[in-house]
Amino acid sequence: MTKSSNSTFLESVNRNFDKAAGYTEISKGILEQIKVCNAVYEIKFPVRIDDNIHVIQAFRAQHSHHRLPTKGGIRYNENVDKEEVEALAALMTYKCAIVDVPFGGAKGGVKINPKDYTEDQLERITRRYTTELIRKNFIGPGIDVPAPDYGTGPREMAWIYDTYLTFKGGDIDAAGCVTGKPVNQNGIRGRNEATGRGVFYGLRELCDTKEAMKKLGLSKGLSGKKVIIQGLGNVGSFTGTIMQEEGDIKVIAVSEYEGSIYSEKGIRVEDLLKYRKEKGSILGMPGTKTLKSKEAALEMECDILIPAALENQITIENAKNIKAKIIGEAANGPVSADAEAVLIKNGIIIVPDMYLNAGGVTVSYFEWLKNLSHMRFGRMEKRFDSNTYSNFVGLIEKLTSKKIGVKEREFLTKGADEIDLVRSGLEETMVTAFQQIWETAVSNPKIDGLRSAAFVCALNKISNDYLSLGIFP
Numbered sequence: 001m002t003k004s005s006n007s008t009f010l011e012s013v014n015r016n017f018d019k020a021a022g023y024t025e026i027s028k029g030i031l032e033q034i035k036v037c038n039a040v041y042e043i044k045f046p047v048r049i050d051d052n053i054h055v056i057q058a059f060r061a062q063h064s065h066h067r068l069p070t071k072g073g074i075r076y077n078e079n080v081d082k083e084e085v086e087a088l089a090a091l092m093t094y095k096c097a098i099v100d101v102p103f104g105g106a107k108g109g110v111k112i113n114p115k116d117y118t119e120d121q122l123e124r125i126t127r128r129y130t131t132e133l134i135r136k137n138f139i140g141p142g143i144d145v146p147a148p149d150y151g152t153g154p155r156e157m158a159w160i161y162d163t164y165l166t167f168k169g170g171d172i173d174a175a176g177c178v179t180g181k182p183v184n185q186n187g188i189r190g191r192n193e194a195t196g197r198g199v200f201y202g203l204r205e206l207c208d209t210k211e212a213m214k215k216l217g218l219s220k221g222l223s224g225k226k227v228i229i230q231g232l233g234n235v236g237s238f239t240g241t242i243m244q245e246e247g248d249i250k251v252i253a254v255s256e257y258e259g260s261i262y263s264e265k266g267i268r269v270e271d272l273l274k275y276r277k278e279k280g281s282i283l284g285m286p287g288t289k290t291l292k293s294k295e296a297a298l299e300m301e302c303d304i305l306i307p308a309a310l311e312n313q314i315t316i317e318n319a320k321n322i323k324a325k326i327i328g329e330a331a332n333g334p335v336s337a338d339a340e341a342v343l344i345k346n347g348i349i350i351v352p353d354m355y356l357n358a359g360g361v362t363v364s365y366f367e368w369l370k371n372l373s374h375m376r377f378g379r380m381e382k383r384f385d386s387n388t389y390s391n392f393v394g395l396i397e398k399l400t401s402k403k404i405g406v407k408e409r410e411f412l413t414k415g416a417d418e419i420d421l422v423r424s425g426l427e428e429t430m431v432t433a434f435q436q437i438w439e440t441a442v443s444n445p446k447i448d449g450l451r452s453a454a455f456v457c458a459l460n461k462i463s464n465d466y467l468s469l470g471i472f473p
C-alpha cells in the first residue's frame with residue numbers, strides 16, 4: 001500500500017470521487033455502484049526459480065462491468081497490493097469513460113521486482129499468472145483484456161497472448177485477449193508511444209487555451225515552456241521526446257531512481273536516453289548539474305512538471321514546495337488528495353491522470369478493434385485514397401497549367417498508413433476529451449479543478465450506462 005502521510009492511494013481516488021460526485025445529480029445508489037470494485041481475484045502460485053520454489057502473489061481487479069470487456073494494464077512491482085490494484089482499476093473505469101473507450105476498468109499486479117529475475121524466469125511467472133487468469137475466466141477478448149503497465153511491456157504481452165492461445169487456440173478472436181503486443185504478434189503501430197503522445201496532445205490543448213494561460217500568467221502555446229520530467233520509463237521517455245519533437249519544449253530537469261539532473265539550457269531527452277543506456281545512469285550527463293536528491297527536481301521552478309513514475313509522489317509533505325504552474329499527471333495517482341488541495345490553493349493547474357495518460361488505453365482500444373477485424377488499419381483504403389488524390393492533383397495541374405513540386409505531390413497524394421490513422425485517432429480523442437473537461441469546468445464555477453471536472457464527465461457517462469442497462473434481475 002503506497003501511503004502518503006494522510007491517505008492511501010485508494011482513499012485518495014475515492015475522496016476525489018466523493019468530491020466530484022457532489023457536483024452531479026446522480027443518485028446515491030448509482031454512485032455507490034460506480035465507486036465500488038466489482039471483483040478482485042487474489043492468487044498465490046508457485047514458480048520454480050533455480051532450485052527453489054517461489055510463491056508469487058498476484059491480483060486482477062475488475063472495477064466496473066458497465067461495459068465489457070474490462071480493460072487495464074498489469075503491473076510488476078514489489079509494492080503491489082490489493083488496494084493499489086483496486087485504485088488503479090477504478091482509475092481505468094473513469095479513464096475509459098472520459099475518452100469514450102467502451103470498456104470497464106481493470107488492473108492486474110504481480111508482487112515482484114522484475115530486476116530480481118532473469119528473462120526466462122519472468123516468462124515463467126507471466127505464463128503461470130496468465131494460466132491462473134484463464135482458469136478463473138479473468139481474461140479473454142470479451143471478458144477482460146490486460147495491457148502493459150509499470151514494469152511490463154510488449155514482451156510480457158506476447159507471452160500472455162501465446163499462453164492464452166495454448167489454451168484457447170480455437171478462439172478466432174484470441175489476439176484480442178491482450179493489447180500492447182509487439183507489432184509482429186498482432187500488435188498495432190503506435191501503441192508503444194501512445195501514452196507519451198497522448199500526454200503531449202493533452203498538454204498542448206491546455207497550453208492553447210487562452211483563459212488557462214492567462215490565469216497562470218503564461219504565454220499561449222506549448223513552445224518554449226520549461227518542463228521537468230520525473231521518470232524515464234516508457235511514458236516519461238516518449239512524453240519527453242515527442243514534446244521536444246513536436247512541441248519545442250525545454251526540459252530543464254529530469255529525475256530518476258539514481259538522482260536528478262538540471263540544465264538551464266535544456267536537456268535533449270533523446271540524447272539523455274542514449275547516455276543512460278550506455279552508462280546505466282542519468283547522472284554525469286554532459287552539460288548538466290546533479291541535484292542534491294532525486295526529489296529535488298520536483299520542487300524546482302518550471303512551467304510544467306510531469307510526474308511519469310508512480311503514485312503518491314506529491315503529498316502533503318512536499319506540496320507546499322511545488323513551484324510548477326502546471327502539473328501534467330502522466331503517471332497514475334502521482335498527486336495525493338491532500339496535496340491537491342494545497343496545489344489548487346496555490347493556483348496550480350493539475351491535468352489529471354485519468355485524462356492525460358489515457359492515450360495508452362485509447363490505442364489499446366484501436367489494437368483490440370484491429371484484432372477483432374483481423375486486418376491492419378489502412379489496408380483497404382490507402383491505395384484507393386492515394387490514387388484519388390493523385391487524380392485531383394493531376395486535374396489541378398491541367399486546369400492551372402502549373403506543375404506541383406515532387407515533395408508537395410508526395411505529401412498531397414499520400415494515403416494513410418496504420419501509424420497515421422492511429423495518431424490521428426489518438427489526437428482526435430485527446431482533443432475532444434479535453435474540450436469536454438474544460439467546458440464542464442467552465443460551466444460550473446464551483447468545480448475546483450480539472451480532476452473534478454474530468455470525474456463529472458466520467459460519472460455522468462457511466463451513470464447513463466447503468467440507467468439505460470437497468471438493474472438485473
Ligand code: GLU
Binds near residue numbers: 071072149357358362
Ligand atoms: N496501463 C495503462 C494505463 O494505466 C494502459 C491500459 C490499457 O491499455 O489497457 O492506462
